[in-house]
Amino acid sequence: MSYSDLLFFLGLLPLSTLFSFFDRSTEYKNFILIITSAIFFSWAKPAAVCLLFATVIAEYFIGLGISKNREAGSPLAKVLLAADLIMNAAVFFVCAHNYLFNEIDALSLSQAVIPVGAAYYSVRGFSYCYDVYTGKCRAEKNIFCLLTYMVSYHFMIAGPVVRYGDMEPYIRKRTVGGREINEGLNRFITGLAKAVLLAPVFERIKLAGLNSDEITLFGSWFGMIAFFGEAYFMLAGMSDMARGLGKMNGFDYPENYRAPSSKGLMTGLLESFNTTLVKFYKEVFDGLGRGKKALSAVCTVLCFAALMIWYGAKVNFLLVGIAVGIIAALEKYVYGSKLEKFPAAVKFIYVFIVSTAVLGGLYFSSLYGYRKWLLALIGVGTDYQLSVAVKNAVLNNIVLIIIAFISICPFIRKPLTAAAESYGERSARAYGQVRICKTVLLAAILLLCVITQAAKLAV
Amino acid sequence: MESNIRNIALDAGEENGYAVPEECAESEKAIGELNKENLKAQYDFINLITLVFIFLCAAAVFIIFTSSKRYGDEGNKFSLERLVSGEYTAEIQSRYESSLPFPKQIRWLEERVSLIYGIGNTISDSEGVKEQGGEEMPNSFDEPEQNRHEEKSVTTTTAEEKKTQTKKPEETAPVYKTTYKRTTEETTTTTEETTTVTTTNNDAPQVNTTVTVPPTTEKKTSAATTTTTTKKQTTTSATTTTTSASTTSASEQVSDESSENEAMEE
Numbered sequence: 001m002s003y004s005d006l007l008f009f010l011g012l013l014p015l016s017t018l019f020s021f022f023d024r025s026t027e028y029k030n031f032i033l034i035i036t037s038a039i040f041f042s043w044a045k046p047a048a049v050c051l052l053f054a055t056v057i058a059e060y061f062i063g064l065g066i067s068k069n070r071e072a073g074s075p076l077a078k079v080l081l082a083a084d085l086i087m088n089a090a091v092f093f094v095c096a097h098n099y100l101f102n103e104i105d106a107l108s109l110s111q112a113v114i115p116v117g118a119a120y121y122s123v124r125g126f127s128y129c130y131d132v133y134t135g136k137c138r139a140e141k142n143i144f145c146l147l148t149y150m151v152s153y154h155f156m157i158a159g160p161v162v163r164y165g166d167m168e169p170y171i172r173k174r175t176v177g178g179r180e181i182n183e184g185l186n187r188f189i190t191g192l193a194k195a196v197l198l199a200p201v202f203e204r205i206k207l208a209g210l211n212s213d214e215i216t217l218f219g220s221w222f223g224m225i226a227f228f229g230e231a232y233f234m235l236a237g238m239s240d241m242a243r244g245l246g247k248m249n250g251f252d253y254p255e256n257y258r259a260p261s262s263k264g265l266m267t268g269l270l271e272s273f274n275t276t277l278v279k280f281y282k283e284v285f286d287g288l289g290r291g292k293k294a295l296s297a298v299c300t301v302l303c304f305a306a307l308m309i310w311y312g313a314k315v316n317f318l319l320v321g322i323a324v325g326i327i328a329a330l331e332k333y334v335y336g337s338k339l340e341k342f343p344a345a346v347k348f349i350y351v352f353i354v355s356t357a358v359l360g361g362l363y364f365s366s367l368y369g370y371r372k373w374l375l376a377l378i379g380v381g382t383d384y385q386l387s388v389a390v391k392n393a394v395l396n397n398i399v400l401i402i403i404a405f406i407s408i409c410p411f412i413r414k415p416l417t418a419a420a421e422s423y424g425e426r427s428a429r430a431y432g433q434v435r436i437c438k439t440v441l442l443a444a445i446l447l448l449c450v451i452t453q454a455a456k457l458a459v
Numbered sequence: 460m461e462s463n464i465r466n467i468a469l470d471a472g473e474e475n476g477y478a479v480p481e482e483c484a485e486s487e488k489a490i491g492e493l494n495k496e497n498l499k500a501q502y503d504f505i506n507l508i509t510l511v512f513i514f515l516c517a518a519a520v521f522i523i524f525t526s527s528k529r530y531g532d533e534g535n536k537f538s539l540e541r542l543v544s545g546e547y548t549a550e551i552q553s554r555y556e557s558s559l560p561f562p563k564q565i566r567w568l569e570e571r572v573s574l575i576y577g578i579g580n581t582i583s584d585s586e587g588v589k590e591q592g593g594e595e596m597p598n599s600f601d602e603p604e605q606n607r608h609e610e611k612s613v614t615t616t617t618a619e620e621k622k623t624q625t626k627k628p629e630e631t632a633p634v635y636k637t638t639y640k641r642t643t644e645e646t647t648t649t650t651e652e653t654t655t656v657t658t659t660n661n662d663a664p665q666v667n668t669t670v671t672v673p674p675t676t677e678k679k680t681s682a683a684t685t686t687t688t689t690k691k692q693t694t695t696s697a698t699t700t701t702t703s704a705s706t707t708s709a710s711e712q713v714s715d716e717s718s719e720n721e722a723m724e725e
């Protein structure tokens with residue numbers, strides 16, 4: 001099951017929200033959340049996938065052990081943290097990247113039993129024990145609170161990586177009223193539109209542009225930009241839906257996907273994508289560096305390599321991660337401060353070219369394809385400049401492309417929202433007009449998403 | 460004591476030296492903020508009601524107007540074993556997705572709506588396939604045996620079929636050739652395989668085929684059978700270009716009418 005499935009947002013979500021209102025107590029709301037998460041997690045899969053949640057018991061005892069030994073100054077705390085890392089790494093590789101074990105029968109699982117969201121689940125588990133080890137949060141003595149944090153379906157698929165210390169106050173006490181539901185619904189619908197309406201547009205352009213039967217100059221550029229666009233809008237959409245779901249249940253999750261920007265150079269661009277995960281990884285690896293420049297640089301490289309492995313346990317992901325890590329280390333310790341003084345246009349060109357060339361390696365599983373595409377970027381080996389397929393893919397979806405562009409460009413989006421706000425402040429009537437327009441727009445987007453998803457199934 | 464009590468007339472404040480203080484500017488500001496908050500709450504409520512209404516209407520339409528029962532009937536009986544194994548919920552999902560109400564109307568609506576997404580979108584035919592310049596799903600830059608995207612396995616097949624058809628115009632596409640040689644029952648099977656090839660993300664490939672009929676030894680019966688089969692296969696080929704559902708129904712027609720012919724001949 002996914003957030004964009006009709007059965008989820010027209011079935012499970014309304015029922016779950018309705019049931020959670022039957023009692024005001026936070027314990028009851030946590031109970032409903034756990035039940036809904038179990039249903040979401042095991043839908044159309046064997047109930048045995050819920051055995052993954054048994055790791056919560058291990059996390060609970062490891063957390064208590066780390067806390068006790070840390071206070072006593074015992075090195076056993078490090079040992080327990082390492083054990084937790086190994087356990088979560090095992091869950092991560094076996095469940096999230098099971099294709100690595102295709103030839104090992106004992107570990108190879110069929111697609112039907114692979115639990116969804118195992119990657120984020122394992123990060124969540126390790127982040128809890130890490131925070132207990134570093135003293136950022138105390139070990140939880142109520143296992144049901146920890147269970148609520150670990151199994152919550154809100155951020156099962158696309159994050160954000162919420163730390164236990166940030167979520168604990170909401171787990172213990174939260175209120176859900178009309179305002180929270182309203183904000184949550186708005187956010188959910190926005191995310192749904194990104195995933196259902198915008199991401200498929202970029203997928204079509206990607207497939208038209210990155211076509212080895214018809215290699216063109218503009219197709220190579222547009223295709224790769226569309227590859228990034230598809231990944232961004234799909235994951236950002238899922239993350240927005242997660243924030244909306246959380247808001248409807250009284251949780252306030254951090255922003256996980258910022259608009260791509262060249263402000264922080266390449267490092268800033270990488271940090272704007274899956275912000276909470278990057279932040280956690282940087283925190284862990286920077287802790288290993290501890291002030292020494294050379295060691296910190298190595299840790300930066302390792303951090304981004306590990307981050308890319310998290311996305312895909314494949315050779316090309318590892319190589320791209322190492323390359324990105326080297327660039328991030330160079331920016332931090334060599335030329336970053338000098339480059340910051342350049343005009344914004346120069347920084348933009350630098351980030352655009354470097355990110356396209358380096359991150360484009362994620363798309364290809366062989367150096368052959370990657371090299372072929374790199375040469376096509378400068379016109380080598382291309383049949384012509386622009387193919388009919390790419391032209392049609394762009395023109396047929398130009399309105400959605402413009403909307404997508406506006407949504408991620410702050411220098412267009414901010415003046416528009418500021419103009420609407422200033423108009424709304426003129427009078428109560430003007431404010432009403434602005435609000436009604438927003439409501440009509442959201443309703444139209446919701447209907448479009450429902451029709452699009454239903455049309456995919458109505459074959 | 461009582462003499463100390465004086466009635467103070469507010470109207471005569473100035474005459475008595477008591478100035479009535481003017482309203483504080485900050486209190487006006489606070490009142491303005493409160494009014495804004497109230498206004499915001501009102502429109503938040505309208506927004507919430509509107510969106511919840513749409514959610515509930517859509518949910519109700521997709522539950523009430525179904526073409527088949529989903530829960531608890533013989534095909535999907537509830538049992539603890541089936542629930543634990545995931546079969547029960549998988550069947551519910553499958554039935555929900557396959558029994559959406561008004562499928563033709565939804566597709567019609569989706570095609571009309573997608574006209575506003577850009578320039579040059581057209582609606583192809585009554586079967587409802589949208590043309591987008593006749594583009595097909597391409598391969599990646601990677602060599603074919605290293606293709607790693609799921610849709611590419613589909614597009615590769617489609618592209619190969621099309622390539623086969625363009626290079627050898629007198630031959631049918633592999634699936635249709637096989638279809639012809641088989642009995643009508645096999646025709647149906649082949650068509651079902653075609654159905655599984657088509658993904659929900661891709662548009663149905665534009666496939667034009669010609670069916671050639673080799674001569675057979677049995678003149679009367681086989682000729683009749685051949686004639687019937689040929690005619691129907693042409694129909695099958697044409698409709699395959701549109702949607703897989705159409706293909707299935709056409710092949711069912713083929714199998715029904717061919718079996719009727721065979722029965723009559725017997």
